[in-house]
Amino acid sequence: MKTQNQIENYMAKLDRYLGHIPSTEKAEIILELNGHIQDKLTGGDASVEEVLKGLGTPEEVAKRYLDERGLEYVAPSAPAQKTETAKWLSIAFLGGLGMVMAFAIFIMIFFSPIVEVQEKEGKVRILGGLITVDEDMSSRGHKKKKHKEVKIEIEKDIEKEVEAGVAEIQKEIQEEIHKEMQKELKEE
Amino acid sequence: MESYYNKWLGQIRRGYLELCIFALIKQLKKTYGFEIISNMEKLGLLIKEGTLYPILNRMTKEGHLVASWDLQNVQGHPRKFYSLTAQGEELFARMKEEFGSMNETFHEIKNINDILKAETELKSEAQEKEKGEGENEDAESN
Numbered sequence: 001m002k003t004q005n006q007i008e009n010y011m012a013k014l015d016r017y018l019g020h021i022p023s024t025e026k027a028e029i030i031l032e033l034n035g036h037i038q039d040k041l042t043g044g045d046a047s048v049e050e051v052l053k054g055l056g057t058p059e060e061v062a063k064r065y066l067d068e069r070g071l072e073y074v075a076p077s078a079p080a081q082k083t084e085t086a087k088w089l090s091i092a093f094l095g096g097l098g099m100v101m102a103f104a105i106f107i108m109i110f111f112s113p114i115v116e117v118q119e120k121e122g123k124v125r126i127l128g129g130l131i132t133v134d135e136d137m138s139s140r141g142h143k144k145k146k147h148k149e150v151k152i153e154i155e156k157d158i159e160k161e162v163e164a165g166v167a168e169i170q171k172e173i174q175e176e177i178h179k180e181m182q183k184e185l186k187e188e
Numbered sequence: 189m190e191s192y193y194n195k196w197l198g199q200i201r202r203g204y205l206e207l208c209i210f211a212l213i214k215q216l217k218k219t220y221g222f223e224i225i226s227n228m229e230k231l232g233l234l235i236k237e238g239t240l241y242p243i244l245n246r247m248t249k250e251g252h253l254v255a256s257w258d259l260q261n262v263q264g265h266p267r268k269f270y271s272l273t274a275q276g277e278e279l280f281a282r283m284k285e286e287f288g289s290m291n292e293t294f295h296e297i298k299n300i301n302d303i304l305k306a307e308t309e310l311k312s313e314a315q316e317k318e319k320g321e322g323e324n325e326d327a328e329s330n
Contacts, residue, residue: 028268029241029245031266031268032221032241032268033237033241034265035220035222035265035266035267035268036221036222036237036241038264038265039222040222042264043222054236054237055236055237055238056236056238060238061238061241061242064238064239064242065241065242065245067242068242068243068245068246069246069249
């Protein structure tokens, strides 16, 4: 049991150090070396420690495999792996955010203007023409009449008020003149 | 001196090892890593497994060897067997030829003085012959 643990520990390290080699190939490498170790253990009287030592450290073996492929050995470490995860997470997050933003901008351009009132045609375009409300469809004529009526009423009101205002001012002025004249007459 | 020797040994062994691996696989037709190492050991060539397996890996990846997993007829665990491909055969033939001519050249080096001596002798002989012919021509024209 202890032997198997030592071999597994060795292979786990090797797996990590093999870095960028595809995982199916890594699995074959490990299976093959594992078989070699078994052969050595059954064939001779060497201990696991000796057999593993003879193989070289996992780092050395990984380096050889990478060298043969013209790949560079990158020493992995526990914190390095953490930052690696963080790096990919942040890339995924920023990517997602970017996509959402791009979609939002697209929506804004596609559906702009949000509300546009076209008075001449009596239409209201909502979300860049996605919805067009035509006043004719409801009671446009009726509404227009109403508008006119209100306008006339307001105009009349204004006229009345102006007339009233003017009359009041005229009255005041007349009263003033009247008073002045009476004063002058008294002084005389 | 020792470091110079070690560096040289590493360089020359490298290519030699690959040639021997090809040669052994060709002889055995189909073999696996452990068998290669133990057979080389019998012949006096020590290869560390940490060196052999990466080389086999690259040879296979480059198409010179073909690997197959044998899950039957083996005790306990699967083994990865290697054979030469046609491309590997062709490559090995070229390597062997090159290695042969390198070896020949190396052995010829010790004979270089004799070769040079023979060359100068040949040259002077040829010159004398030419001279002699010239004299004959002169005699004829007179």
